[in-house]
Amino acid sequence: SDTVITNLLSAAPYIGTDLVQWIWGGFSVDNATLTRFFTFHFILPFLIAGASMIHLLFLHQTGSSNPTGLNSNPDKIPFHSYYSYKDIFGFAILLAFLATLSTFTPNILGDPDNFTPANPLVTPPHIKPE
Numbered sequence: 245s246d247t248v249i250t251n252l253l254s255a256a257p258y259i260g261t262d263l264v265q266w267i268w269g270g271f272s273v274d275n276a277t278l279t280r281f282f283t284f285h286f287i288l289p290f291l292i293a294g295a296s297m298i299h300l301l302f303l304h305q306t307g308s309s310n311p312t313g314l315n316s317n318p319d320k321i322p323f324h325s326y327y328s329y330k331d332i333f334g335f336a337i338l339l340a341f342l343a344t345l346s347t348f349t350p351n352i353l354g355d356p357d358n359f360t361p362a363n364p365l366v367t368p369p370h371i372k373p374e
Contacts, residue, residue: 247273 250267254260269276345352 250277 250264254264256263265271269280
């Protein structure tokens with residue numbers, strides 16, 4: 245699947261094949277490619293979280309802009325206490341629901357085929373040799 249997705253970049257004019265080879269780290273998907281993808285998928289959430297924190301810091305310092313130019317300070321309510329407690333309460337309700345679901349009915353969302361005993365001598369009918 246990595247080959248198919250990264251080959252889409254080869255459609256870029258002039259730089260497509262060089263871009264694909266640079267992302268792959270060679271001429272085909274190899275250990276270097278998988279290492280790069282793993283590193284990218286590990287670091288990207290931290291970069292997004294950091295950018296979000298910086299965004300919230302700047303937003304907290306300067307305040308949001310008002311396109312009408314009117315002072316909207318009287319209409320504001322503090323984020324911490326009201327929204328923080330509301331979010332924590334919602335998270336606790338969701339966590340309790342999921343814990344109850346996974347504890348008392350763990351197979352409610354499962355596929356019935358998962359309970360069919362495996363037979364190594366019979367190939368399932370939906371699998372066709374190529």
